[in-house]
Amino acid sequence: MKKQPSVGLCISVPVRFRRRGGRKLILSPEGMPQNIADTAKPDDVMIHALARAWKWQNMYENGEYGSLEAFAERHRLNKSYTARVMRLNFLAPDIREAIMNGTHPKGLRLADLMHPFPPEWDLQCQKFGFYPAQ
Numbered sequence: 001m002k003k004q005p006s007v008g009l010c011i012s013v014p015v016r017f018r019r020r021g022g023r024k025l026i027l028s029p030e031g032m033p034q035n036i037a038d039t040a041k042p043d044d045v046m047i048h049a050l051a052r053a054w055k056w057q058n059m060y061e062n063g064e065y066g067s068l069e070a071f072a073e074r075h076r077l078n079k080s081y082t083a084r085v086m087r088l089n090f091l092a093p094d095i096r097e098a099i100m101n102g103t104h105p106k107g108l109r110l111a112d113l114m115h116p117f118p119p120e121w122d123l124q125c126q127k128f129g130f131y132p133a134q
Contacts, residue, residue: 018107042099042101043099043104043108043110045109046108046109046113047099047100049085049088049110050091050096050100053085053087053088053089056082056085059071060086068082068086084114087114087116087117088113091117091124092121092125095121095124095125095128108128112128
């Protein structure tokens with residue numbers, strides 16, 4: 001009996017690998033929708049940062065501190081860091097809720113949120129991967 005030549009099959013899947021907290025994540029290609037099964041679990045670091053931002057904002061609004069500089073100095077924090085954390089209060093409600101529920105995009109990290117972002121909520125959602133750009 002004559003042996004058939006083997007036929008190879010090559011499957012290519014475009015993915016990206018990213019480290020997050022020492023773990024490796026596999027991210028879907030840009031522009032591909034993510035379903036709930038592909039989303040991250042609650043991220044304690046982001047949840048803690050949102051809680052800190054909310055607490056600091058309340059302290060500031062209640063008049064405990066006259067300025068952001070006074071707050072940062074009293075708590076021995078870098079003023080720039082304090083301002084970046086406080087900026088998290090301006091995230092879209094949908095983004096904050098998704099972070100608290102753990103339904104945020106898989107690759108989203110606190111470091112991404114600490115950079116300047118647009119004030120418009122729909123542009124924030126696009127920037128952070130909650131829905132594809134139109």
